[in-house]
Amino acid sequence: MFTPEYGRIRGIARGGSRSRKRFGAGLDPLTHIQMHFRSWENRDLVRLEFCEPIETFTLLRNEVLRFGMGFYFAEIIGGLFPEREANPEVFELLLWGLQRLELCDDPHGLARKFEIKVISMAGYHPQSGACRVCGKGTGGKTNFRFLLEAGEIICPDCYNDFPGPTITGESVAILNRVPTLGWEGLNRLRISPRVIEELDGVISDYIRYHTGGKFRSKTFIESIRHGGTRA
Numbered sequence: 001m002f003t004p005e006y007g008r009i010r011g012i013a014r015g016g017s018r019s020r021k022r023f024g025a026g027l028d029p030l031t032h033i034q035m036h037f038r039s040w041e042n043r044d045l046v047r048l049e050f051c052e053p054i055e056t057f058t059l060l061r062n063e064v065l066r067f068g069m070g071f072y073f074a075e076i077i078g079g080l081f082p083e084r085e086a087n088p089e090v091f092e093l094l095l096w097g098l099q100r101l102e103l104c105d106d107p108h109g110l111a112r113k114f115e116i117k118v119i120s121m122a123g124y125h126p127q128s129g130a131c132r133v134c135g136k137g138t139g140g141k142t143n144f145r146f147l148l149e150a151g152e153i154i155c156p157d158c159y160n161d162f163p164g165p166t167i168t169g170e171s172v173a174i175l176n177r178v179p180t181l182g183w184e185g186l187n188r189l190r191i192s193p194r195v196i197e198e199l200d201g202v203i204s205d206y207i208r209y210h211t212g213g214k215f216r217s218k219t220f221i222e223s224i225r226h227g228g229t230r231a
């Protein structure tokens with residue numbers, strides 16, 4: 001479970017599968033709930049007493065891509081933030097992400113916004129405002145090289161000797177823009193299909209670098225995207 005006050009917590013719900021009265025749909029994954037639990041200082045697990053759903057995200061549940069995407073959001077948060085560390089801002093981001101997944105017509109664009117926002121909240125936002133070598137700003141240039149391990153970019157005047165994926169100025173502008181926007185601004189921001197595709201590889205590699213593993217949900221999303229699984 002992910003909470004605004006206590007961050008990620010794990011717990012048990014005694015009789016959870018039987019007691020619809022105490023738990024209802026509140027134990028379903030990707031559900032926004034109100035919950036009551038007990039915790040003990042020397043125990044990792046809390047005990048869920050009862051919970052009730054606030055939002056169940058019905059549409060998200062009925063479309064396999066959106067459902068996989070919701071799990072991906074949750075997996076990223078699980079990879080970037082430790083247990084029992086309060087982070088109301090990240091809670092708000094997850095809630096926004098799930099609510100938008102339910103409504104938006106562009107889940108892949110939403111995923112890029114979520115990824116950039118979450119790495120920024122985790123303190124890993126790439127230094128994408130200026131070239132690492134010459135220090136010049138990124139406006140007006142068409143291509144940059146992205147240095148995965150350093151989280152930095154290099155402009156075309158300087159990147160001869162530096163290996164790494166090349167990304168367009170349009171992608172760099174999105175990288176710089178997303179962290180500055182609030183929810184409304186993010187909802188209005190359109191990301192072109194080319195940038196969605198380009199940042200898909202770069203940002204997920206970058207997140208993987210910081211979390212140390214590939215997410216199962218991401219593999220699943222890729223298999224759907226490339227014509228594999230059908231709902």
Ligand SMILES: [Zn+2]
Binds near residue numbers: 131136156
């Ligand atoms: Zn430069």
